[in-house]
Amino acid sequence: MAKPRTLFDKIWANHVVRTEDDGTALIYIDLHLAHEVTSPQAFAGLREAGRKLRRPDRTLAVADHNIPTTDRSKGIEDPESRLQVETLEANVKEFGVPYFPVDDIRQGIVHIIGPEQGLTQPGMTVVCGDSHTSTHGAFGALAFGIGTSEVEHVFATQTLVQKPAKNMRVTVKGAPPAGTTAKDLILAIIGKIGTAGGTGHVIEFAGDAIKNLSMEGRMTVCNMSIEAGARAGMIAPDETTFEYLKGKPYAPKAGAWEQAVQYWSSLPSDPGAVYDTEVELDAADIVPYVTWGTSPQDALPITATVPKAEDFPDPDRQAGIARSIEYMGLTGGMPIQDIKVDTVFIGSCTNGRLEDIRAAAAIAKGRKVASSVKALVVPGSGLVKEAAEAEGLDKILIEAGFEWREPGCSMCLAMNADKLKPGERSASTSNRNFEGRQGPGGRTHLVSPAMAAAAAIKGHLADVREFLA
C-alpha cells in the first residue's frame, strides 16, 4: 500500500516538473496573481531579456496597495502611487495579462478577489508577490508569497524553484466560545507557536473548530499563517469549500462540476499521514484577543494587563518587551482595556470580507462611534462593498459614525493616503502590528472586526462580550 500522504504532499507531487539531486524542485504554478507594487521590476526584467510571459491566461493582475479609498473620480493624487498603478496598466497591456481596472466592480484586494471569482480552487498552486497569498490555502490550495525575482521567474516559465516544505498540523479541537472569531483563533495559534514557529513548514489547520468555520473564517486563519512564520497555510477542501465555489464566475460549470468535486475530494490528507510537527489547541480556551506590542505573537486576552519587562527572566526577551512597550507608548501592568484608540480600521485581506463587515455592523447597530475616534470600514473588493450595501450594512455603519470607503489595502500598510500619524494608535483588523506598519510612528493593536467595532464605540480597547449580553 502506498505511504499515506498529506494534502501538501499530494499537491506538491502533482506539480513537480523536475527535481535536483539536493531535493530542490521546479514546480508548476497554476495561478499567478499580480499587483502593482511587486510586479514592475519583474515586467522590466522580462522586457530587458526579451522574454515573453508564458501563460497570461494563468495570470491575473489588479491594483490594490496604492489606490485611494475615497472618491476615485479624480484619480490618484499621490504621484508615486499614480505612477505605480499606471505602470501596471501599461505592463498588463504589453504582456496581455487579464486585469481588473480600478473602476471595475471586481477590483479589490488581490487575496479577496481570487476566491471571490472562483479562480482559487482546491489542489492548485497559487503564487503572488505578496506574503498574504497564504489566504488562498483556505481552499486546499498550496498558496504562498514570492519575491519579485520569483514573480519574474513565474512570468517567464510558469514554474518556481522550491525546496519542499515540512508538514505541520495545527489541530484546534472543540468549539470556540461566543464573542470569538477566526481572527482570535489565529492570534491564539500565533501566540502559541510564535512568529517563527512555522518557519520552513506548510501548516495544515485541522480539527472541529477549523472545519466548522465558514470559508471566510478559514481565509482569515490561512491569511495569517505567514505571521506564524509558515510559508503557507492550508485547510482540507470539503462541502463548505464546494458550496462556496459553486456558481462563482471561474468555478467549473455544470457537467464539469462533478468531475472537479471528485478530484477535489481526493486531496485531503490520508489517514495515518505523518507530520513533521504537530500542535494542538482547545478551542474552549480561546478568548477575544488584542495584540499589545509590535509583533503578532504579542496577543493577550482583552481582560489582561500589559506585560512588565521585569517579569521575563530572559534578558534578551526583557529588552525586546521594553522596546515594544516604549514604542507603543504603554506602561507595564496597565489594563489593556484602559488603552485609548484614535483610529479604528476594519478591512484588509485578513478581515475585509462580507462576514467581517456583518460582524462589525452587528456591534455598531444603534450605537455611536466615540467622538475621539476616527473609524474606517474598507471593504475588500467592489463586490464585497456591493453585497454589504445590498444588506444595508453601509447605512448601519455610517449611521453609527463609521466612514464607508472604496475597496483596497488601505491602512493595513499605509501605502495610500490612509495612515496613522506619529504616536497615533489604532485598533485594526489587519495582520501586522510592526513598528510603523500603519504609518511612521503609528501604534497598532490587532483585533477581530467585532472587537474593532467595540473599540470604536468605547473609544478604548474593549471586550466585545459586553456587547453580546
Next chain:
Amino acid sequence: MPMRAFETGSFAAAPLDIANVDTDQLIPARFLKRPRDARYPEYLFHDVRRTAAGEQDPDFILNRAPWDTAEVLVADRNFGCGSSREAAVYVLVDSGFRAVIAPSFGDIFYSNAMKNGFLPIRLDAAACAGLRQALAERQGGEIAIDLKAQTVTGPDGSVHRFEISAFHKHCLLEGLDDIGFTLAQQAKIDAADARRDAATPWFKPASAV
C-alpha cells in the same frame, strides 16, 4: 538586474541585537513606491535609525563608526520576517551589505536574498550571540566568509560551518540567473503545461471570462 556572484572574503561586520527584524523595519512600505535608484540606501532601517524628530539616532548601531561601513550584519532570530518585498534585500545590497548571519530567517526573505547574490547564513543562536558580542567588544572586527568551504570565521578566530543547499551555493558562486537555468528545461515545462491543463479541464484560465 543581473545576479552577482558571491565572492569569498573578509568583511567589516556589525552586530544587531534585535530579534524579529521585520521587512517594514528594513524598508517601510511607503518607499516601495519609489524606483531603485541612488536614494535607496537612505531607506534602510529608515524609521528605526531615526529619532521621532527625524534625526539620525546615535544609539542605533549602524549610525556609529566603525559599524556604519559594515558589509556583514550579525543579527538575531527570525531576521527578515514579514512581507514578501524583495526591496528588503535590495536595500541591504544597495547599502553595501554582502551577507547577514542569523539563527533563522523569514522564508521569503531567505529566498529573495539568494536571487540577489546576497548570502543569508544560518548559524545557531549561541554562535550568533558570540559573534555579536565579539563584534561589539572589538572595534572594527571583521568576519571572513568562505562560501566554497561553507565557513564563517569570527573576529575572535572562532570558525563556524554553515549549511546551504547545493543548488543555491552553485547559483551564488557562479552568479547564475535561475530563469535561464529553468528555461533550459523547456520540454519538461511544455509537458507540465499540458499535464496541468488536462488534469483540471474545468479550470477556466483568467482570460477566458
